[in-house]
Amino acid sequence: GNSVTQMEGPVTLSEEAFLTINCTYTATGYPSLFWYVQYPGEGLQLLLKATKADDKGSNKGFEATYRKETTSFHLEKGSVQVSDSAVYFCALSEGNNAGNMLTFGGGTRLMVKP
Amino acid sequence: EPEVTQTPSHQVTQMGQEVILRCVPISNHLYFYWYRQILGQKVEFLVSFYNNEISEKSEIFDDQFSVERPDGSNFTLKIRSTKLEDSAMYFCASMRTGYNEQFFGPGTRLTVL
Numbered sequence: 204g205n206s207v208t209q210m211e212g213p214v215t216l217s218e219e220a221f222l223t224i225n226c227t228y229t230a231t232g233y234p235s236l237f238w239y240v241q242y243p244g245e246g247l248q249l250l251l252k253a254t255k256a257d258d259k260g261s262n263k264g265f266e267a268t269y270r271k272e273t274t275s276f277h278l279e280k281g282s283v284q285v286s287d288s289a290v291y292f293c294a295l296s297e298g299n300n301a302g303n304m305l306t307f308g309g310g311t312r313l314m315v316k317p
Numbered sequence: 318e319p320e321v322t323q324t325p326s327h328q329v330t331q332m333g334q335e336v337i338l339r340c341v342p343i344s345n346h347l348y349f350y351w352y353r354q355i356l357g358q359k360v361e362f363l364v365s366f367y368n369n370e371i372s373e374k375s376e377i378f379d380d381q382f383s384v385e386r387p388d389g390s391n392f393t394l395k396i397r398s399t400k401l402e403d404s405a406m407y408f409c410a411s412m413r414t415g416y417n418e419q420f421f422g423p424g425t426r427l428t429v430l
Contacts, residue, residue, distance in 0.1 A: 235417055246321070246408060247360070247421035254417065292360065296417065304350070304373055305419060307360040 205230045209293045209308035216283055216315050224278040224311045226267075226293035234295040236260075236269050236276040237305070241290045250278075250291070283315045319343045321422035323409050329428045330399055338394045338425045340409030348412040349392045350419060351384065353377070353405040360408065366392065399429045 209226040216222060228234065235254045239247040251260030256271035265280045276293060293308040322341045330336050342349050351363040364374040366384055383395045392411075396403055406426050410419040 239421075244423070246323075246423040247410075249418055249420070252418065294360075303417075304362040304365055304375075305352070305360075306362070307352075309359050 205234070205295060205297060205306045207293050207295055207306055207308035209291075209311050211309070212290075212312035214311060214313050216313070218285055218315055218317050219282045220315075222278070222280040222283045222287075222313065224291055224293075224313070226276045226278065226308060228274050228276065228293075228295050230274075230295055230297060232297050234297050236267070237294045237296070238265070238267055238276070238278050239292040239294060239307075241292065241310075243289070247292065283313070285315045285317055288313055288315045321409055321411055321420050323407075323422035323425050325425060326423070327426045327428070329430065332401055332429055333398050336396050336399055336427065338396075338407050338409075338427070340392045340394070340411075340422055341390050342392055342409070342411030343413070343420055344390070346411035346413045346420070348372075348414070348419075349384075349386070350410040350412075351394045352408045352410065352421075354408065354424075355402075355405040363394070396427075399427075401429050403427060404429045 206229045237252045238250040240250045251262040253260040253269035259268045267278045290310045290312045292310045294305045296303040324339045349366040354360045364378045365372045381397050385393050406424045408424045409422040412419045
């Protein structure tokens with residue numbers, strides 16, 4: 204079956220540091236890949252996505268590249284802010300059809316200190 | 318901006334009791350989902366719903382669970398006889414036809430005593 208593995212947290216960084224959160228996946232087909240973010244007290248929000256190999260998703264300074272050869276979708280940001288403190292979830296959806304369920308990784312808590 | 322809403326935000330119940338968790342999806346969305354997250358564990362898919370019927374369900378979604386769209390706006394998850402292990406955060410999500418992006422609600426924290 205499908206699975207997503209992401210680095211365990213918490214990840215603690217100082218403001219303006221470089222962020223990488225690793226995510227690898229196992230899938231039987233050609234999944235779409237997502238990063239969701241959960242701010243304290245809120246629901247999951249889609250941060251970015253990529254639907255095919257070599258696609259790069261980007262939003263709010265975050266980016267991730269769909270690497271089929273390494274089955275990875277690592278999240279990066281060049282300069283984090285305190286407001287980026289949240290839990291980040293990597294997820295996949297099999298194929299590109301509407302209605303497909305999401306399979307999530309365990310989540311990585313990011314704490315950014317001023 | 319339209320958003321998915323869920324009520325209540327926190328539900329406490331006794332083991333064996335029935336609970337109904339409510340969700341109002343975004344109005345022009347036709348795909349609906351329930352996920353849950355037990356404390357400290359992964360977000361897990363429970364069920365998807367389209368065109369007034371279940372389209373997919375996980376092995377977690379056994380006979381104790383049911384979903385319903387009782388009217389044009391609500392989407393509910395019922396647990397008939399709650400167990401201690403049903404304690405979790407339950408997330409509702411919805412998606413628009415033709416788009417591969419699910420929008421999540423803030424969740425309902427269910428505590429079974």
